[in-house]
Amino acid sequence: MDCDIDTLKAFLATAGCPGETVAALSRDVPLAAQGLAAERCAALAQGLTEALGVPEAPATLCQEGSLDDWLDFVARHLDDETLKRAAIARIVKNKTEIPHGKPYVIDRMRPQDALGVAGLFYTIYDANYPVLDYIVPEKLVALNQQKAVVTLVARAETGEIVGHGAYYRSSPPNPTVYEQGQLLVDPAYRQTSLAFRLLKELDAVSYAMTWAEAFFGEAVCNHVVTQKSGDRQGYVPCGIELSLMPDGAYAKEGACGRITCMTGFRVHRDKRLPLYLPEDCRPVLEPILTGFSLNRDMHFAASDVPESSETVLDARLFDFAQVERIQVATIGRDFPGHVAAIEERAVRLGLAVVQIFCNTASPGVAFAVKALRQRSYVFGGFMPLWFPDGDAIMFQRLATAPDFEAVRLFTDRAKAILAHIQAEWHAYGR
The missing domain is CATH 1.10.1200 (Non-ribosomal Peptide Synthetase Peptidyl Carrier Protein; Chain A)
Structure with missing residues (x-):
């Protein structure tokens, strides 16, 4: 933090x-x-x-x-470890018993709710939630003031926080693209309609966020419950993130092994953009694009050359998940060298997954995809408005073969994306 x-x-x-x-x-x-x-x-x-x-x-x-x-x-x-110990001690010191079956209201988080939110994160995740911002109430208050997070809570009539949901800026370089998630319900309210009501209210809030361009979610694929919710909310399946979540992350739900996630997007405020795509991805990309009404100057190419000599990228390592995400804002002619260095680092660190998001706003995407395929990357998804000036195409590299049979998908569109990725895995994966 x-x-x-x-x-x-x-x-x-x-x-x-x-x-x-x-x-x-x-x-x-x-x-x-x-x-x-x-x-x-x-x-x-x-x-x-x-x-x-x-x-x-x-x-x-x-x-x-x-x-x-x-x-x-x-x-x-x-120091993160010291901070974590202090924050948890503060939560435990102030923890109150959650009443069962009391009336509650769903509302935007107030500053005085933030300690209760931190307590709910601790109740659900114990000390294992990887982002420390959510267990430091003052930080969460600041993030909401900055619109980096938009937090909704379910507040019992006696003031305790019994539910939580949020929109938040996560991986996208575009600050107007928000992830929907962190749906938390206290165990005392699991048998109520609280989760459904939180999702309904989150949906309403998203349309009031006039500064936001798009929203997305990453639904786990060990079951289809969250995928069904996303489908009802109008999120269009546009990617399958293989083996994204680490072993044990969903052990309480009976899952074992790494969990695949399905990415769904909903675009609220589009803008005209150029879109450069690799010809060999046309079979999977065209069906994805039909799910959106995007204003794009579209170009498919079997090969192309980047306009820039130098690649501009940013890397973020998620230690807890053994995942690295690379955001390539500009594809340069030196891109293959960057891919080689990324692979060397992944092997050295023992990473399970590397995801590379390439900006599709200028020529060079086909060039980049060719370099990625030579390093055993396979298609992962298409993310509209991911960059401030362009969409993204994501490719992924896995250290070990994914368990395709364990992936549960709700829509035919998502199943078609997975079928394409599985075919690519047999052609290019290790």
């Missing part, structure tokens, strides 16, 4: 500082010079230690520090 100015301001609000005062604070002026009382700075220091596990703040920082000074102090002492 990283700590930013908005998160520090959320900690000040938790410490009792009025919201209008917090909003007006300048980041580079000492807090005392802005009229903040000494006890507020002391409460901030205590809150940071309790929630993040950072050391006690020095007296000079409390007396003379600006928000930037506090941010520097936290950055120098922040």
